[in-house]
Amino acid sequence: MSSTIHLPEEFTEPLERFYGYLRNEKGLSIHTQNNYKKQLQIMAEQLFELGLKDWQHVDAAWVRQIASKGMRQGIKSSSLATRLSSLRSFFDFLILRGELSANPAKGVSAPKQKKTLPKNLDVDQMDLLLDVNESDPLSVRDRAMMELMYGTGIRLSEMIGLDVKDISNSHGEIRVIGKGNKERKVPFSGYAKVWVNKWLTLRPILLKQNEPALFISKLGRRISSRNVQKRMEQWGLKQGVSSHISPHKLRHSFATHVLESSGNLRAVQELLGHENISTTQVYTHLNFQHLAQEYDKAHPRAHKKKEK
Incomplete structure (x- = not known):
């Protein structure tokens, strides 16, 4: 050098x-x-x-x-x-090596980096991505995975870790093992439920031996995170979505859309499985324009009274 x-x-x-x-x-x-x-x-x-x-x-x-x-x-x-x-x-x-007694750089740190978040997909983009009507097992599986991630907000690692026994149709919930091996239950309904059940009818076609995983690859084994990432990226291109598609972006879109609709930060925290609500506050940013519109509609001092 x-x-x-x-x-x-x-x-x-x-x-x-x-x-x-x-x-x-x-x-x-x-x-x-x-x-x-x-x-x-x-x-x-x-x-x-x-x-x-x-x-x-x-x-x-x-x-x-x-x-x-x-x-x-x-x-x-x-x-x-x-x-x-x-x-x-x-x-x-x-x-x-015994040449220094203390590390002079130990207490010196760079300025805190701003946390960057992926842009969420808007509702129209999500509808375009999820408009998968092909009936072959892999396409049905992929739509089920995307519907589940967008419908529940679970992490990629949590989704690929799901077993068939973790799905409860009767109770309308899914048992998820999150970070730190902590268990939580998330609601299971709507399109996520419809497409996961469609996948379950086709899953035996690919199944090898007694694999317990909910989502399996074409080889009949538990699907890998890389395989999921690759398939979602391919579907984004195939469906003509302008934004790059990733599992994390679907989770982020779930959080953003639920928070925009409900305004319930605590509920979103529970659904995402966040330990601290501060994580949710950073992760689920609300669109400023949406906030401004809500303010204009709700706040009594948002509009000037007409002068007599």
């Missing part, structure tokens, strides 16, 4: 040993190794320009200074976080 600054051996020699450690002991990919090298080279040059002669004299104040410089240069929070993570790993290596 070429550089315009000639660093002294006190900087370069520990770095070379660290790169050997990443390569030989950690077994990291070439791409990851090169990323470490790039980030650490930049920081080493910055510290040297600030007057430091070796790594032992770097303290938290110096680390904060180069982090601030990155922010002033307009580096994205995610890139700055990667840079600081590389530095923390390098200092941990020096501590492991």
